[in-house]
Amino acid sequence: MTKSALNLNLVSVIDFPRVQDRRGNLTFIQNQDHLPFDIQRVFWTYDVPGGENRGAHAYKNQQEIIIALSGSFDVVISKADGTIEKYSLNRSYYGLYLPPMTWRHMENFSTNALGLHLSSSTFDSDDYIRDFHEYQSFL
Template sequence: MSGLHDCCIIDLPKITDPRGNLSFIEGAQHIPFEIRRVYYLYDIPGGETRGGHAHKELQQLIVAMSGSFDVILDDGYNKKTFSLNRSYYGLYLTNMVWREIVNFSTGAVCMVLASEHYDESDYFRDYREFRNAVKEWHI
């Protein structure tokens, strides 16, 4: 089982050019998984929270493509907050970490790269159920 201690900011390649910068992400090169799904959150109303779940197996990379937001991570025992506001930084999330995405700036775009295709059975959507699973795995 992975956890909060494995979650970290990954400094993505950045090619600086007077015409505009370029960054890129290659699965299993810059991140520790192959990319099987990409999705993004946008037009988020002020004060809204996204996330509110954990994954049993899925790994993710979260990138602030535009604007800023905070990601609160919780492994069932400890919490840590990461502020994302640069498109050349990605937050790597392992499995078994609860996440809440908050404090979206106006016009923020949150891109998520996922290690697997969508599978509802991989989700913990109830925090109490997640905590119970974490406790069982630590026994």
């Protein structure tokens, strides 16, 4: 999905540009062209031990895009009604867009998995909802 087709209320996969070359491929992101927000924070997850999960929270206001730069992992979206959606990230040219109020956790990390997170706001601990029951009642 391209930025122009993105519904900012739904979890969506964004297909970033790919420049393919026999010497190696290149993917790039330009704020205004490819993202629904200006990047205010970037962080990455790595060296996650086998069997461990990351995340398990929702943001009240922050939007986020998660990219598997190397290796693979799953992003599990839990809806307030208990239904679950799972997205397997394993290509560096795909990003998973998460709108505000999306409960997520990441699991099933491959060896040497590297996850890049692009955020619409700087860190604010008050923006986090870390308890799923609180998340359900917040909605």
